[in-house]
Amino acid sequence: MSATVTQDMSLLHLVTSASLPVQLVMLMLLIASLLSWWFIFRKLFAIREAIKQSDEFENTFWRGVDLNALYQRAAGARDRAGSMERIFEAGFREFTKHQSGMDIGAIMDSTRGAMRAAYQREMDRLEAHLSFLATVGSVSPYVGLFGTVWGIMNSFRELSNLTQATIAHVAPGIAEALIATAMGLFAAIPAVIAYNRYASDTSQLATRYESFMEELSNVLQRRAVKL
Amino acid sequence: MTTLAWRRASDEEPGLIRSAALALLVHIVFFGFMVFGLNWRNDPNESMAVDLWRDMPQQPIKPQPVIKEPIKELPKPTPPAQEPVKPQPEPVQPKSEPVKIKNPPPRKPAIEIKEKIEPPKTIQEEKKVEPVQEKVPKPEPVKEQVKKPEPIKEVEKKVEPERELPEKEQKTVEQDVLAQLAAQKSKALDEIAKYKAMIQAKIRSRIVTPPDLPGNPMVEFRVTLLPGGDVLKVSLRKSSGYAAFDEAVERAIFLAKPLPIPPDPALFKEFRDFSLTVYYQDAL
Incomplete structure (x- = not known):
């Protein structure tokens, strides 16, 4: 009993005294956790920015600004443009290319095609790294569990050499091993929460973009008929 | 051309470095909390508590002389008690005395405990062994000591003349055995x-x-213990006259369980059933 009392049970000591496979598992989990938090913050900023830009663009678009002026602005500042602005830019460029008395149906088809392509690229960009978060969220608990099982196996194997086994002999090994599970959960829980949150955010954005595309194509079609 | 433009736009994602720094910060904060914020070590407070336990029982032994009310002779008989123990080859009587003198110590504290085997009995047992020698002169001083608190000097005077007598007797071997038993x-x-x-x-x-409470009321309980020191039964033998005090003591007996009992099971019979006397002034 006194042996355990004096034993250093600090986190650092437990990590450094763990066996190599457990340490590798911990390292993996640490990297996974770092990356997933990096992506969590990146996605947080990116999605917040996308929502803000979409709001702004929809506001200016429905206020009845001249479409040509809007297009000029979007094409001029492409780097800072939001997703919705880029979709609009792609569609409007395609639309203006075919103005010399072509069939309206053909014009609208190619315009929709261009917008859809831009939309796919934007969605691809928004959804990038979400799969990584999903993977970390679902896999890292198992990886941590693997480290724990390995560590406990080792501590029981060492126990078999002792004639008289007390809880004090197993406890440090199990504590070491359980840190792996803790790290796995630490990596997984934020990743799962962030994944669910961002997935719903992006799907909301996707429906907004899709409805905007329909509305824009209607506006352009009316414009083509008038011309 | 356009794809290149998209690439560039996506590469210049707003908070790439900022989010990396934040991710690092999250981990540093979390692990810092785990390492420094939580107490992972078992503090050695427990050992300090153990020290206190060891100390406590010894304290009541010292204050004994202060409490003169129960039996006044107490402080005096103790010194002779140690002296006679050492000379083993001495006659049987001087040995019976140390036993007798040793018995008083349990009475010293304010809370008396009378065992089933009471001091007089042990003396009588040894007297039975003794009668072969000289019965008449010795038992009398013995009884005197029990009843009257006499100064040490008188006791010693009586002891010395007795010592010389048995030296002449042959049964030294028997005496040795008896002396060991007495020890x-x-x-x-x-x-x-x-x-x-x-x-x-x-x-x-x-x-x-x-x-x-006025005065120094005394309450006497009969306590029955289980092996292990658990209190089985407590019954009031003599009330102090103040129900509140009686109840306080009874509660205290149950609160104090398990009571400390000697690890030697042979000694437990002394503790199975004993009477406990508490004086109000000492419990204050």
Whole structure:
């Protein structure tokens, strides 16, 4: 009993005294956790920015600004443009290319095609790294569990050499091993929460973009008929 | 051309470095909290608590002389008790005396505990062994000592003349055996006295005394213990006249369980059933 009392049970000591496979598992989990938090913050900023830009663009678009002026602005500042602005830019460029008395149906088809392509690229960009978060969220608990099982196996194997086994002999090994599970959960829980949150955010954005595309194509079609 | 433009736009994602820094910060904060914020070590407080336990029983033994009310002779008989133990080849009578003198110590504390085997009995047993020698002169001083608190000098005077007489007798071997037995007995009695002092100390520390009782009322309980020190039964033998005080002591006895009892199972019979006396002034 006194042996355990004096034993250093600090986190650092437990990590450094763990066996190599457990340490590798911990390292993996640490990297996974770092990356997933990096992506969590990146996605947080990116999605917040996308929502803000979409709001702004929809506001200016429905206020009845001249479409040509809007297009000029979007094409001029492409780097800072939001997703919705880029979709609009792609569609409007395609639309203006075919103005010399072509069939309206053909014009609208190619315009929709261009917008859809831009939309796919934007969605691809928004959804990038979400799969990584999903993977970390679902896999890292198992990886941590693997480290724990390995560590406990080792501590029981060492126990078999002792004639008289007390809880004090197993406890440090199990504590070491359980840190792996803790790290796995630490990596997984934020990743799962962030994944669910961002997935719903992006799907909301996707429906907004899709409805905007329909509305824009209607506006352009009316414009083509008038011309 | 356009795809290149998209690439560039996506590469210049707003908070790439900022989010990396934030991710690092999250981990540093979390692990910092785990390492420094939580107490991972078992503090050695427990060992300090153990020290206190060891100390407590010894304290009540010292204050004994202060309490003169129960028996006044107490402080005096103790010194002779140690002297006679050493000379083993001495006659049987001087040995019977140390036993007798040793018995008083348990009475010293405010809380008396009378064992089933009471001091007079042991003396009588040894007297039975003795009668072969000279019965008449010795038992009398013995009884005198029990009843009247006499100064040490008188005791010693009586002891000395007795010593010289038995030297002439042949049964030295028997006497040696008896002396050893007596020594063992006195050792056991020492142990019993020690644990009784511990029991008293433990119970006394648990008593929540009702304030301002007049005088120094005394309450006597009969306590039955289980092996292991658990209290089986407590019955009031003699009330102090103040129900509140009686109840306080009774509660204290139950609160004090498990009571400290000697590890030697042979000594437990002394503790199975004993009477416990508590004086109000000492419980304060």
